[in-house]
Amino acid sequence: MKRISESTVGRLSLYLRILKEYAGGATISSEELAGAAGTSAAQVRKDLSLFGTFGKRGLGYSVPELTGELRGILGLGQEWRVALVGAGRIGQALFGYQDFRTQGFYIQAVFDSDASKVGERWNGTVVRADEELERVLATEAIDIVIVAVPAPAAQSVVDRVVAAGVRAILNFAPTRIEVPAGVALKNVNMAVELEGLSYALANERANDRRGRAG
Amino acid sequence: MKRISESTVGRLSLYLRILKEYAGGATISSEELAGAAGTSAAQVRKDLSLFGTFGKRGLGYSVPELTGELRGILGLGQEWRVALVGAGRIGQALFGYQDFRTQGFYIQAVFDSDASKVGERWNGTVVRADEELERVLATEAIDIVIVAVPAPAAQSVVDRVVAAGVRAILNFAPTRIEVPAGVALKNVNMAVELEGLSYALANERANDRRGRAG
DNA sequence: AGGTGTGAACACTTTCACAGCA
DNA sequence: TGCTGTGAAAGTGTTCACACCT
Numbered sequence: 001m002k003r004i005s006e007s008t009v010g011r012l013s014l015y016l017r018i019l020k021e022y023a024g025g026a027t028i029s030s031e032e033l034a035g036a037a038g039t040s041a042a043q044v045r046k047d048l049s050l051f052g053t054f055g056k057r058g059l060g061y062s063v064p065e066l067t068g069e070l071r072g073i074l075g076l077g078q079e080w081r082v083a084l085v086g087a088g089r090i091g092q093a094l095f096g097y098q099d100f101r102t103q104g105f106y107i108q109a110v111f112d113s114d115a116s117k118v119g120e121r122w123n124g125t126v127v128r129a130d131e132e133l134e135r136v137l138a139t140e141a142i143d144i145v146i147v148a149v150p151a152p153a154a155q156s157v158v159d160r161v162v163a164a165g166v167r168a169i170l171n172f173a174p175t176r177i178e179v180p181a182g183v184a185l186k187n188v189n190m191a192v193e194l195e196g197l198s199y200a201l202a203n204e205r206a207n208d209r210r211g212r213a214g
Numbered sequence: 215m216k217r218i219s220e221s222t223v224g225r226l227s228l229y230l231r232i233l234k235e236y237a238g239g240a241t242i243s244s245e246e247l248a249g250a251a252g253t254s255a256a257q258v259r260k261d262l263s264l265f266g267t268f269g270k271r272g273l274g275y276s277v278p279e280l281t282g283e284l285r286g287i288l289g290l291g292q293e294w295r296v297a298l299v300g301a302g303r304i305g306q307a308l309f310g311y312q313d314f315r316t317q318g319f320y321i322q323a324v325f326d327s328d329a330s331k332v333g334e335r336w337n338g339t340v341v342r343a344d345e346e347l348e349r350v351l352a353t354e355a356i357d358i359v360i361v362a363v364p365a366p367a368a369q370s371v372v373d374r375v376v377a378a379g380v381r382a383i384l385n386f387a388p389t390r391i392e393v394p395a396g397v398a399l400k401n402v403n404m405a406v407e408l409e410g411l412s413y414a415l416a417n418e419r420a421n422d423r424r425g426r427a428g
Numbered sequence: 429a430g431g432t433g434t435g436a437a438c439a440c441t442t443t444c445a446c447a448g449c450a
Numbered sequence: 451t452g453c454t455g456t457g458a459a460a461g462t463g464t465t466c467a468c469a470c471c472t
Contacts, residue, residue, distance in 0.1 A: 013409040075416025093307035168411040184414035186407040193400040195227040197382040200398035202289025
């Protein structure tokens, strides 16, 4: 299959959420889907056409059928086993965000290097010691690791996790992480987003001063 | 000034973080900066050249000077006043993440609609009632609002905040938000990131099955 | 020589516009 | 007729390659 861009995959994720909440009938047009997703009808059709022919000309897309296709494309037909490294504030918030579970992402293990946290029970899941990481990743057959440790510790956690064979990492530490080819890495970095907003504000003000023409 | 892409702004943010930690001398070349940022030297030079001429040919960029320029470009020379709407788990984690403050982002107010939370003191900041939102946004001269409420409530919070004159919003609710032109919106959506990883894993496996050639 | 700044080439993504099927 | 699927066109972002300055 042809290479698919990250923006396309992100939109598929969005389309799926829209379909789940759609109450407009058994079929939906690219136009409607685009409206809800904030993109263009052509973009919707192009995105979907990269994976197959799901629509009916003159009619649109069957909502249940397209939902199923998108779930399949995104790999949501199966259960993913997730481990969380870092039981600090962010780790706790993520653990508590149980929406994940309904999407098929199950947090099977939590790790922390702080001895005072190890042994805590979080809703039935025990916080384990850092040293158990490699062993538990293997025994629990973990697919995805969420890294929620302080920035200086992040790369070494990632190196260990990758060495243990994990191929997908979601990084919350505000630092750049290196992974070898073949490992999927996504970053969630609030500092970058805030600085993006700062840039927008600073620049908007500059534009205002200049006379708001542009 | 010419329109700058979001990816460029994101990279500037990254360059700035690298410069802060740089211990290699008083100047840095585009090559070194690119290595640390995981991009190409040409990309670094192009990004910077969009804003001015900061380097010296044959030498590279002065670290303190470039740091200052980047801070200026990103609007980090000033203090930004931030409000947090939603005092749940994510809100608490964000509030606790005090790195923000060192970057010039100050959380001045916290809001929640849950009466049992209102009145709590968070490290000196009182959780206020939802009804006070508009009044406090004005009296506290809030620049940026972080939305950390459940998905169904997010759009209405954003509408109120925009009506109150706020021009920059960071949304953590896992839903698509509409804002009028002129309002900057950034989304942090863990569901989309996880589904991106799911896609990568599902697809990698497909490639493996196919023989790993491609 | 060393390393920036930048037009031009290239690659990728989005939009257009329309043929073709239900 | 209505709406999809898709080549071609337009637009955007990245890489190349080299003139030019220190």
